[in-house]
Amino acid sequence: MMYRYFHQSKKSLCLSVLLIVVCVSPLCASLIQNDTIPRGIAAGGTTYTSYGNFHMKFTIPDTLSFLLAKTTDSTNTEVITDYAIADAGVNVAVANLILVSRAAMNTSFTFLFSWNELKQTPDIGNAISYMVAFRDSANTLNKPATGTKILSYTYVKADSDYTSTKLGSVIVNMDEDSYQSALSGEYSDTITVTLQGEG
Amino acid sequence: MKKALLLLLLTASMIPAWSISDTETMRITAHYNKISTQRSAVFSILTTNNVDNGNSDITISNAAIGSLAETFRWNFSGTLYNQTAADGTLYSSMSVSYQFSPLQNGTNVIPMDISFEPNYTTLGSSYLGQSGATVGNVNYKDTQSWTTKTLSVDETAQTATATYTLTGTDNGLLWKRTGSVYVKLDQARANSAGAGTYVSTVTVTVAVC
Numbered sequence: 001m002m003y004r005y006f007h008q009s010k011k012s013l014c015l016s017v018l019l020i021v022v023c024v025s026p027l028c029a030s031l032i033q034n035d036t037i038p039r040g041i042a043a044g045g046t047t048y049t050s051y052g053n054f055h056m057k058f059t060i061p062d063t064l065s066f067l068l069a070k071t072t073d074s075t076n077t078e079v080i081t082d083y084a085i086a087d088a089g090v091n092v093a094v095a096n097l098i099l100v101s102r103a104a105m106n107t108s109f110t111f112l113f114s115w116n117e118l119k120q121t122p123d124i125g126n127a128i129s130y131m132v133a134f135r136d137s138a139n140t141l142n143k144p145a146t147g148t149k150i151l152s153y154t155y156v157k158a159d160s161d162y163t164s165t166k167l168g169s170v171i172v173n174m175d176e177d178s179y180q181s182a183l184s185g186e187y188s189d190t191i192t193v194t195l196q197g198e199g
Numbered sequence: 200m201k202k203a204l205l206l207l208l209l210t211a212s213m214i215p216a217w218s219i220s221d222t223e224t225m226r227i228t229a230h231y232n233k234i235s236t237q238r239s240a241v242f243s244i245l246t247t248n249n250v251d252n253g254n255s256d257i258t259i260s261n262a263a264i265g266s267l268a269e270t271f272r273w274n275f276s277g278t279l280y281n282q283t284a285a286d287g288t289l290y291s292s293m294s295v296s297y298q299f300s301p302l303q304n305g306t307n308v309i310p311m312d313i314s315f316e317p318n319y320t321t322l323g324s325s326y327l328g329q330s331g332a333t334v335g336n337v338n339y340k341d342t343q344s345w346t347t348k349t350l351s352v353d354e355t356a357q358t359a360t361a362t363y364t365l366t367g368t369d370n371g372l373l374w375k376r377t378g379s380v381y382v383k384l385d386q387a388r389a390n391s392a393g394a395g396t397y398v399s400t401v402t403v404t405v406a407v408c
Contacts, residue, residue: 051242051403054252056270058259058302062394102394162391
């Protein structure tokens with residue numbers, strides 16, 4: 001009986017050692033694989049090897065801006081903030097709408113123009129009504145709906161030019177009757193242009 | 200006999216009862232035998248901060264728009280295999296070949312120029328420079344040649360190969376060479392390029408003899 005117990009103990013010992021070896025073998029292999037192995041080549045006569053591939057990357061961030069530039073500006077960079085209207089009853093180009101975007105072709109941009117009326121300074125209740133329109137690069141005059149003071153214009157990018165692009169001209173047409181009957185003085189208003197969405 | 204049985208009984212009672220649920224520990228050590236410096240060479244790509252790049256991506260800086268900007272370095276070291284030239288001169292040589300795919304995002308490509316510049320060369324503890332150095336009464340000189348020093352990569356992949364030869368060499372001295380690779384992006388095309396990440400794949404092949 002003692003012999004059997006001793007014999008079984010030896011078997012258990014052997015089994016345990018075997019289990020330990022089985023368990024630690026992958027660990028041992030893992031340790032070897034994770035050691036610092038010099039990348040490169042073992043020479044001996046002529047040896048050719050591929051180091052491998054890697055990537056060089058250059059990232060251009062997306063930019064999106066627009067501006068109202070002088071109509072006489074050939075560089076599309078001269079921002080205009082004031083324009084003196086001299087004529088009534090005619091379409092006057094007061095600014096160029098310039099878009100700067102690195103968006104891809106077929107991306108659409110919607111601009112919203114809003115305005116009120118030309119009010120006398122100081123404001124004593126006198127005003128001259130006027131209309132804002134947009135003449136696009138195809139020479140189409142985009143007008144607001146009758147009686148409204150808001151205009152929406154959507155531009156769809158038609159090329160891969162990511163530099164400044166002139167989309168068209170902002171047009172102002174001062175109401176002639178309103179102008180003729182107005183008292184003398186300086187009248188002014190602010191046209192607000194908002195890039196409403198990009199898609 | 201009784202004494203013997205008693206002794207055996209006592210001995211048996213001291214043997215622990217093993218079972219598979221026992222928890223044991225065992226210390227494992229592993230040693231990796233690195234390649235001998237004899238007849239071996241190691242090539243690696245480094246960042247401009249001299250950090251081993253592995254096979255990670257390397258970023259081209261904005262400074263590369265319109266002017267050459269150092270983009271990555273390479274490092275070679277090894278004790279090379281002596282060859283005998285026709286005139287009896289002993290020499291060792293290595294060449295490194297780069298292939299660059301166009302820097303592109305989808306179908307959009309930014310043309311680039313790539314310039315290769317040598318840095319320092321040492322043999323053992325001696326700096327060789329362009330005119331070489333005398334080590335152990337033997338004059339060692341390292342020469343280099345590029346098939347093209349500046350590479351233009353536009354719409355198609357381009358390859359440049361450099362060959363470095365060390366004459367008067369002797370087994371046992373460690374030859375080290377480093378170089379820098381500069382990139383210049385076409386300014387007009389980079390400024391007018393669409394937003395996104397432009398990628399060029401660089402394939403490096405090293406030959407030693």
